[in-house]
Amino acid sequence: MAKSLVIVESPAKAKTIKNYLGKDFSVEASSGHLIDLPKNKLGVDIENDFKPQYEVIKNKKKYLAKLEKAAKNADKVYLASDPDREGEAIAWHIADQLGIKDKSYRILIHEITEKAIKESINSPTTLSEDKFDAQQARRVLDRLVGYQVSPLLWKKVRRGLSAGRVQSVALRIVVEREREIEKFITKEYWSIEGDFLPINSGDQNPFSANLIRFDSNKVEIGSEQEAANIVNQIKNNDYHVSSVDKKERTRKAQPPFITSTLQQEASRKLRFSVKKTMAIAQKLYEGIELGAVGPMGLITYMRTDSVRISDQALSESRKYIMDKYGNKYLPEKPSLYKVKKSAQDAHEAIRPTSFDFSPDKIKAHLAGDEFELYKLVWQRFLASQMTPIIYDQTSIEIKSEKAAFRTTGSIIKFEGFSKVYIEGKEEDEQNGEDDEKKLPKLSKDQSLSLKDLKMEQHFTQPPPRFSESTLVRELEEKGIGRPSTYSSIISTIQDREYVKRENRKLKPTVLGKSVNDMLIDGFPEILDVKFTADMEDKLDKVEQGSINWVDLLKDFYKVFSQRLLQAEDKMKSLRRDGVPAGIDCNECGAPMIIKWGKRGEFLSCSKYPECKNAKPFNYDEDGNIKVVEKVEPELSDINCDKCGKPMVIRQSRYGKFYGCSGYPGCKNIKRMNKEKPSKEKEPEDDSSDSDNTKNKRKVITISDIN
Numbered sequence: 104m105a106k107s108l109v110i111v112e113s114p115a116k117a118k119t120i121k122n123y124l125g126k127d128f129s130v131e132a133s134s135g136h137l138i139d140l141p142k143n144k145l146g147v148d149i150e151n152d153f154k155p156q157y158e159v160i161k162n163k164k165k166y167l168a169k170l171e172k173a174a175k176n177a178d179k180v181y182l183a184s185d186p187d188r189e190g191e192a193i194a195w196h197i198a199d200q201l202g203i204k205d206k207s208y209r210i211l212i213h214e215i216t217e218k219a220i221k222e223s224i225n226s227p228t229t230l231s232e233d234k235f236d237a238q239q240a241r242r243v244l245d246r247l248v249g250y251q252v253s254p255l256l257w258k259k260v261r262r263g264l265s266a267g268r269v270q271s272v273a274l275r276i277v278v279e280r281e282r283e284i285e286k287f288i289t290k291e292y293w294s295i296e297g298d299f300l301p302i303n304s305g306d307q308n309p310f311s312a313n314l315i316r317f318d319s320n321k322v323e324i325g326s327e328q329e330a331a332n333i334v335n336q337i338k339n340n341d342y343h344v345s346s347v348d349k350k351e352r353t354r355k356a357q358p359p360f361i362t363s364t365l366q367q368e369a370s371r372k373l374r375f376s377v378k379k380t381m382a383i384a385q386k387l388y389e390g391i392e393l394g395a396v397g398p399m400g401l402i403t404y405m406r407t408d409s410v411r412i413s414d415q416a417l418s419e420s421r422k423y424i425m426d427k428y429g430n431k432y433l434p435e436k437p438s439l440y441k442v443k444k445s446a447q448d449a450h451e452a453i454r455p456t457s458f459d460f461s462p463d464k465i466k467a468h469l470a471g472d473e474f475e476l477y478k479l480v481w482q483r484f485l486a487s488q489m490t491p492i493i494y495d496q497t498s499i500e501i502k503s504e505k506a507a508f509r510t511t512g513s514i515i516k517f518e519g520f521s522k523v524y525i526e527g528k529e530e531d532e533q534n535g536e537d538d539e540k541k542l543p544k545l546s547k548d549q550s551l552s553l554k555d556l557k558m559e560q561h562f563t564q565p566p567p568r569f570s571e572s573t574l575v576r577e578l579e580e581k582g583i584g585r586p587s588t589y590s591s592i593i594s595t596i597q598d599r600e601y602v603k604r605e606n607r608k609l610k611p612t613v614l615g616k617s618v619n620d621m622l623i624d625g626f627p628e629i630l631d632v633k634f635t636a637d638m639e640d641k642l643d644k645v646e647q648g649s650i651n652w653v654d655l656l657k658d659f660y661k662v663f664s665q666r667l668l669q670a671e672d673k674m675k676s677l678r679r680d681g682v683p684a685g686i687d688c689n690e691c692g693a694p695m696i697i698k699w700g701k702r703g704e705f706l707s708c709s710k711y712p713e714c715k716n717a718k719p720f721n722y723d724e725d726g727n728i729k730v731v732e733k734v735e736p737e738l739s740d741i742n743c744d745k746c747g748k749p750m751v752i753r754q755s756r757y758g759k760f761y762g763c764s765g766y767p768g769c770k771n772i773k774r775m776n777k778e779k780p781s782k783e784k785e786p787e788d789d790s791s792d793s794d795n796t797k798n799k800r801k802v803i804t805i806s807d808i809n
């Protein structure tokens with residue numbers, strides 16, 4: 104009897120699944136997409152209802168041949184590519200290319216466990232034409248934009264640049280934030296803090312409170328002199344407790360991870376890039392070798408926008424919590440979380456596949472980064488099913504004849520889910536009030552003595568630059584892209600040198616700003632955030648079968664094609680005009696401009712070709728252009744073996760080399776012996792955004808004033 108064939112995407116997943124199926128099954132991997140649009144041309148027949156011109160990917164022919172051979176010997180073929188639109192397209196193309204639609208079945212595997220795999224094989228479904236059409240529509244949309252706008256950038260700026268329907272909107276968001284920062288005007292303000300002690304209490308540990316009102320007016324202090332005047336008027340006042348407000352509060356756990364929240368938390372807590380997070384999560388999903396157990400998928404499918412949890416997972420997690428932590432950490436009922444309206448809800452939240460494999464139990468089988476990410480998923484999911492934190496929050500107001508101070512603090516009464524996990528914060532959110540601030544037991548009208556007054560200088564801060572994690576959050580909130588696309592979007596805008604990372608923040612380059620402005624001017628609808636979000640909704644409706652994918656493309660192309668024609672003529676040319684650099688040519692006095700060549704950006708005289716002055720440059724700490732003067736090459740201790748002249752050490756984009764000092768008369772060059780790289784890693788710069796640390800603050804105590 105012929106074997107049944109299971110076709111998955113990756114060899115790692117194939118190995119894990121083969122471990123669970125018997126001798127009647129063979130498992131093969133396609134290694135991703137086998138069929139796609141051609142690389143060297145548009146590949147879309149616009150005049151014929153946008154018909155895609157698919158072809159076998161050049162380096163995938165051997166995989167296709169292997170699958171054809173395996174399919175011939177099988178009576179059933181189970182198409183088990185990933186349970187999303189891309190996976191559906193892979194399955195659809197394989198079935199079509201192999202001619203096996205009459206004996207093929209679609210199975211959706213959300214977790215690589217023996218139980219899940221056997222259940223999916225016992226309840227197969229059919230290929231979804233609507234889901235395939237949604238992927239096909241997205242692919243064609245992205246091809247229409249990318250393959251018709253990118254050549255414009257090559258012509259107007261330089262070769263190698265790219266534009267994308269979603270990528271360019273993400274760039275716009277980063278650029279607009281940078282311009283908010285550039286326009287921001289810093290303002291000085293002051294705060295006043297008092298240290299108080301209850302009179303006759305014997306307590307020698309003062310507590311602090313902030314001045315909130317002076318002479319019955321809300322405190323807004325703009326200068327040191329104003330602050331000093333207030334301090335002088337209140338330092339000798341008599342103070343008492345005017346109110347004590349004490350409430351018991353609870354704090355519920357966050358829901359289990361979806362793709363975007365996993366990317367954000369791994370960035371905050373583990374300092375992983377979005378790309379790294381998804382690569383490690385893919386490994387954990389596809390299967391890790393666990394010694395005698397064999398390969399095992401440790402987490403559910405990592406591309407999801409739903410917080411839904413299966414009944415079985417809820418039951419198993421509740422049993423684990425009861426056994427490990429006890430009844431007081433287990434809520435009376437399972438914690439269920441509301442799924443957003445915009446979520447596709449095709450897959451569960453990201454969670455461990457089994458509670459038999461705690462992170463510590465299998466640590467020896469995991470690489471360091473795999474262990475850290477698995478532990479993060481494990482802890483977040485467990486915490487989502489545990490009892491809330493219970494704490495007492497106290498707010499105390501203190502008054503005198505002229506002033507009112509307020510302080511708040513909270514005391515944890517029951518740790519709840521925080522015994523396992525507490526979510527991270529962005530660097531910009533770290534400086535909030537201390538949640539654990541301890542306050543003395545006070546009663547209304549109790550007299551207090553003022554021990555000290557501090558007045559502190561502050562400066563208003565611009566909005567922070569995006570980090571990878573906050574950009575993911577912004578894209579998600581605005582409905583730009585899908586969980587599966589965030590990683591490639593953020594990687595692409597950095598790879599194209601539109602954005603660079605500084606102190607873990609994303610800062611647009613001159614190139615990024617210039618390309619952004621050109622694209623917004625030429626394609627205002629396509630670069631509109633709302634337009635892009637609406638397009639995501641329409642693609643969802645294609646998947647639901649309520650919109651025809653060809654009609655969607657026709658509506659899009661009607662506007663896009665007109666803009667494309669106009670942009671060809673009207674879009675400015677940075678290749679010709681460059682970007683003003685703000686400095687003058689040291690040879691002719693004309694303004695210098697920034698241009699882009701094969702080796703990146705450089706300064707060129709705006710009078711070119713009359714003046715051919717060109718110089719490399721970089722930026723100083725404040726982002727100002729700093730010309731890199733030509734440095735004479737260093738003389739080496741060897742001579743040219745062709746002409747006998749001394750060799751000099753030169754630098755190219757590929758590294759240092761020996762070149763003859765007689766160049767261009769003698770063009771002899773030699774490789775340098777490469778030094779072994781140091782094993783010591785450069786320490787990561789964890790400092791905050793430099794824009795937020797320029798202004799030093801003054802702190803002045805009452806003794807300084809006196």
